[in-house]
Amino acid sequence: MKRFKVWSFVLAFSMVFGILSACGTSESPNSEGGAATESSSGETAEQPAAESAEKGNFNKEGFPIVNEAVTLSIMAPDTGMQNWKDMVVLQEMEKLTGIKLEYRNAPMDSFETKKNLVFASGDYPDMFYAASITPAEEVTYGAQGVLLPLEDLIDNYAPNIKKVLDEHPDIRKSITTPDGHIYSLPRIDLSAVWYRGPMWYNGEFLKALNMEKIPETTEELYAYLKRVKEEDPNGNGQADEIPFASVKLDDVRMFMLGWWGIYNEVIYSDKEGKVHYTPMEEGYKGYLTFLNRLWNDGLLDKETFSQTDEQKKAKGKNNQLAIFSDYLPYFTLGGEPDPEDEMMKPLKSEIADSPVYGKHPGLSRGAFAITSGNEHPEATIRWIDYLYSYEGSTLFDLGPEGTLWEYTDKANRVKKFLDVPGGGDREEFRATLTPNYGIVTPGVVDNDVSKGLKNEYDQWILEQNEEKLVPIAKVPYPIVYLTEQEQEEASKLRSDLDTYVKQMEAKFVTGQESLGNWDNYVAQLKKMGADRIAEIYQAAYDRWDQ
Structure with a gap:
C-alpha cells in the first residue's frame, strides 16, 4: 500500500x-x-x-x-x-x-x-x-x-x-x-472543480471484499454496500460497519443528485438554458427513493440526521465507514494520504444513463x-x-x-x-x-x-478529477444578480420552501412519509411558489445570458 x-x-x-x-x-x-x-x-x-x-x-x-x-x-x-x-x-x-x-x-x-x-x-x-x-x-x-x-x-x-x-x-x-x-x-x-468534497471509498474495505473495480451504477453500489454490512470488511468480528455515512445529507446531496442527472440541489440550468427547481424534479424523487432503500435495509447510517461531522469522523477513524464525503479521505479515516481510498465515480441510474457533476464556477x-x-x-x-x-x-x-x-x-x-x-x-x-x-x-x-511543487498525492487528486468528474461537469447555474424586487420575492419564498423541503427529505428517506405521496408533495411545493422560484431564476439567467 x-x-x-x-x-x-x-x-x-x-x-x-x-x-x-x-x-x-x-x-x-x-x-x-x-x-x-x-x-x-x-x-x-x-x-x-x-x-x-x-x-x-x-x-x-x-x-x-x-x-x-x-x-x-x-x-x-x-x-x-x-x-x-x-x-x-x-x-x-x-x-x-x-x-x-x-x-x-x-x-x-x-x-x-x-x-x-x-x-x-x-x-x-x-x-x-x-x-x-x-x-x-x-x-x-x-x-x-x-x-x-x-x-x-x-x-x-x-x-x-x-x-x-x-x-x-x-x-x-x-x-x-x-x-x-x-x-x-x-x-x-x-x-x-469541487463545490464540496467528493465521495470516497474506504480502500481497506475495497481490498477486503476483493473489489476489482468500483461500482459504476446505483445497483452495483447497492450490492457493494450490502456486502459491507454482511461480510465484516474491517475484520474485527463485529457487525459494526456503516456502509454509507453522512451528516444530514448536506455533504452528499449535490454529488448524489448528479446520478439522476441533476447539477445542483436547489436551482440549476440545463444545457439548453432552462432553469429547474430541483426538489420537484423526477431525478430528485429517484435520489430520495434510493436513500429510502438504503435506510430500510440498514445501509445508511441511522444517525445521519442527528450526528455532527466530528461524530462521523470518529467512526471513520474507528474504521467503520465504507463510503463518505470529505475534502480528502484521510480527513475522515485518519492516517496518511492513501490513493487506495478511491474517489467515487458518479454513478449511472435508472433515470440517467450518463451522470452529471455540478462544477465550481x-x-x-x-x-x-x-x-x-x-x-x-x-x-x-x-x-x-x-x-x-x-x-x-x-x-x-x-x-x-x-x-x-x-x-x-x-x-x-x-x-x-x-x-x-x-x-x-x-x-x-x-x-x-x-x-x-x-x-x-x-x-x-x-x-x-x-x-514543481505538486507532490504525488496532489497529482493523483488532479488525475482523479480529470478521469471521473471533469468529463461530465458543468457549472450548475451562473453567478447572477437578482433585481431588488426579485430578491425580496425569492427570499420570502425560499425561506418557507427550503424549510419544507428539508423536513420532507428526512421524512421520505426515513419512511415517515411514503414516496407514494410524491404528487401531493409536488402540489404543495407549487402552492408554496416553487414554479415562481424557477421563473425568477430563469429571468436572471436570461439577463446574464444576453
Missing part, C-alpha cells in the same frame, strides 16, 4: 478557496444572488483618479506606484496567525509600491458584524480585502456611492485584471451589476472593493492589480523567494520547496508570511505558481 506522508500547499490553498466560497452566500448556486438598484455613482471613480494623477505622484506603469509614500487603510478578516503589519509579504509590497497600509482587522468570527457596523457608521476604510462583500452589499452601497465603480479604473490602470476579464467575458458578466458597474473584484480559479465574488473615502483609487487599483499577475500571485500565495521555496528553473517557473525555517508545519509558517491564508482573497490562481 503506497502512502504519502504529507499533502502540500497546493491542495491546501485550492481547498480553502473551494470550502469558503461554497459556504459563502454570494457564490453558491443555492444562494439568491444580490438585489440590484439604480446607481447614481457612475463618475465617482474618475474624479479622484484624475485629481491624484495630476499631482504627479502617481505612476501609471512600473514601480513604485507612487513616488512619495501614501497611506491607505485596509479592512480584512484576521485568521489570528500573525499581526498583518509583521507579514513579510505586505512589507515587500510596501517596498515595491510605495504604498503604506493602515490595518483595520477584525477576527474572522466577528468580521461580518464589524463590516456591517462600518457600513452603518460611514467610517469606511480605503479598501476592503477578502471581505466577502455580498451581491446585495455591492449594489446597495454602490448605488449610494460608498463603493466605487471599478470598470474605468480597470480599463485605465489594471492591465492584469483587464486581461482576465477580456479573455473570460462570463467572469465580467458575473461581476457586473445590472446597473452596468463593477463594484468588487473576485477570486478566480479557473481550474476549480471558479469565481468567488466580493473579495476586494474601494470606497468613496479613498483619495488614491488609481494607485489602489494598481496595488490590487499586481495580485492578478504571476509575480503577485507567487508572492502572496507562497511568500517571498528564499523563505519557503526557490526556483530550480526560473525561465520555466519551476520551483521546489525549502525546509521550513526552524522546522514545524509548512502551512502554519506560510500563514505568518502572507494574508492569503484561510480566507478567500482577491487574485487569480495561476497554475504556474505551483509548478
Whole structure:
C-alpha cells in the first residue's frame, strides 16, 4: 500500500478557496444572488483618479506606484496567525509600491458584524480585502456611492485584471451589476472543480471484499454496500460497519443528485438554458427513493440526521465507514494520504444513463472593493492589480523567494520547496508570511505558481478529477444578480420552501412519509411558489445570458 506522508500547499490553498466560497452566500448556486438598484455613482471613480494623477505622484506603469509614500487603510478578516503589519509579504509590497497600509482587522468570527457596523457608521476604510462583500452589499452601497465603480479604473490602470476579464467575458458578466458597474473584484480559479468534497471509498474495505473495480451504477453500489454490512470488511468480528455515512445529507446531496442527472440541489440550468427547481424534479424523487432503500435495509447510517461531522469522523477513524464525503479521505479515516481510498465515480441510474457533476464556477465574488473615502483609487487599483499577475500571485500565495521555496528553473517557473525555517508545519509558517491564508482573497490562481511543487498525492487528486468528474461537469447555474424586487420575492419564498423541503427529505428517506405521496408533495411545493422560484431564476439567467 503506497502512502504519502504529507499533502502540500497546493491542495491546501485550492481547498480553502473551494470550502469558503461554497459556504459563502454570494457564490453558491443555492444562494439568491444580490438585489440590484439604480446607481447614481457612475463618475465617482474618475474624479479622484484624475485629481491624484495630476499631482504627479502617481505612476501609471512600473514601480513604485507612487513616488512619495501614501497611506491607505485596509479592512480584512484576521485568521489570528500573525499581526498583518509583521507579514513579510505586505512589507515587500510596501517596498515595491510605495504604498503604506493602515490595518483595520477584525477576527474572522466577528468580521461580518464589524463590516456591517462600518457600513452603518460611514467610517469606511480605503479598501476592503477578502471581505466577502455580498451581491446585495455591492449594489446597495454602490448605488449610494460608498463603493466605487471599478470598470474605468480597470480599463485605465489594471492591465492584469483587464486581461482576465477580456479573455473570460462570463467572469465580467458575473461581476457586473445590472446597473452596468463593477463594484468588487473576485477570486478566480479557473481550474476549480469541487463545490464540496467528493465521495470516497474506504480502500481497506475495497481490498477486503476483493473489489476489482468500483461500482459504476446505483445497483452495483447497492450490492457493494450490502456486502459491507454482511461480510465484516474491517475484520474485527463485529457487525459494526456503516456502509454509507453522512451528516444530514448536506455533504452528499449535490454529488448524489448528479446520478439522476441533476447539477445542483436547489436551482440549476440545463444545457439548453432552462432553469429547474430541483426538489420537484423526477431525478430528485429517484435520489430520495434510493436513500429510502438504503435506510430500510440498514445501509445508511441511522444517525445521519442527528450526528455532527466530528461524530462521523470518529467512526471513520474507528474504521467503520465504507463510503463518505470529505475534502480528502484521510480527513475522515485518519492516517496518511492513501490513493487506495478511491474517489467515487458518479454513478449511472435508472433515470440517467450518463451522470452529471455540478462544477465550481471558479469565481468567488466580493473579495476586494474601494470606497468613496479613498483619495488614491488609481494607485489602489494598481496595488490590487499586481495580485492578478504571476509575480503577485507567487508572492502572496507562497511568500517571498528564499523563505519557503526557490526556483530550480526560473525561465520555466519551476520551483521546489525549502525546509521550513526552524522546522514545524509548512502551512502554519506560510500563514505568518502572507494574508492569503484561510480566507478567500482577491487574485487569480495561476497554475504556474505551483509548478514543481505538486507532490504525488496532489497529482493523483488532479488525475482523479480529470478521469471521473471533469468529463461530465458543468457549472450548475451562473453567478447572477437578482433585481431588488426579485430578491425580496425569492427570499420570502425560499425561506418557507427550503424549510419544507428539508423536513420532507428526512421524512421520505426515513419512511415517515411514503414516496407514494410524491404528487401531493409536488402540489404543495407549487402552492408554496416553487414554479415562481424557477421563473425568477430563469429571468436572471436570461439577463446574464444576453
